[in-house]
Amino acid sequence: xxxxxxxxxxxxxxxxxxxxxxxxxxxxxxxxxxxxxxxxxxxxxxxxxxxxxxxxxxxxxxxxxxxxxxxxxxxxxxxxxxxxxxxxxxxxxxxxxxxxxxxxxxxxxxxxxxxxxxxxxxxxxxxxxxxxxxxxxxxxxxxxxxxxxxxxxxxxxxxxxxxxxxxxxxxxxxxxxxxxx
Numbered sequence: 623x624x625x626x627x628x629x630x631x632x633x634x635x636x637x638x639x640x641x642x643x644x645x646x647x648x649x650x651x652x653x654x655x656x657x658x659x660x661x662x663x664x665x666x667x668x669x670x671x672x673x674x675x676x677x678x679x680x681x682x683x684x685x686x687x688x689x690x691x692x693x694x695x696x697x698x699x700x701x702x703x704x705x706x707x708x709x710x711x712x713x714x715x716x717x718x719x720x721x722x723x724x725x726x727x728x729x730x731x732x733x734x735x736x737x738x739x740x741x742x743x744x745x746x747x748x749x750x751x752x753x754x755x756x757x758x759x760x761x762x763x764x765x766x767x768x769x770x771x772x773x774x775x776x777x778x779x780x781x782x783x784x785x786x787x788x789x790x791x792x793x794x795x796x797x798x799x800x801x802x803x
Contacts, residue, residue: 627685630678631695637675638704644668644711648718661718668715672708 648656648664679701686693695701 624685627682630682630685634675634678634682634695634700634704637671637678638700638707641668641671641675641704641711642707645714648715656718656722658719658722661715661722665712665715665719668708668711675704675708 644664644667648661651660682695683690686695690696
């Protein structure tokens with residue numbers, strides 16, 4: 623058997639091993655770091671590995687030629703095993719995506735859950751759907767910094783649509799922060 627075939631066979635086993643560890647490697651990120659995007663990245667990697675596996679499989683068929691049917695690579699049903707691994711890992715990653723979609727509410731539902739206020743330099747300058755934000759009470763320091771840098775900011779009750787400077791500011795948070803009485 624040529625060195626080139628040995629390299630391809632070794633690569634096929636390596637790809638299979640990596641594919642089989644897709645979920646394990648995702649879990650190594652830690653629950654807090656498993657997001658929609660990290661799962662999509664894992665899916666993309668899995669698909670790339672599968673494409674490479676199939677390409678190399680075609681090359682092995684060409685190298686073996688007539689002896690392919692009797693080769694250990696073919697008779698051991700290795701390709702079927704890799705195919706099953708791919709389908710299983712892909713299915714599990716898709717289940718992760720489904721669970722994450724259920725856990726992560728859309729921005730529209732977040733807007734409905736929290737009553738928010740528009741922020742502007744002058745109340746008269748507020749458009750009907752002005753810049754707004756909401757914030758947790760743990761972020762009081764950020765709110766104080768925002769208002770100390772922009773002393774003319776005022777609030778008016780309105781609809782949530784836009785986040786300013788990555789802060790989400792609610793009237794209740796600001797009132798309890800003694801910025802508004």
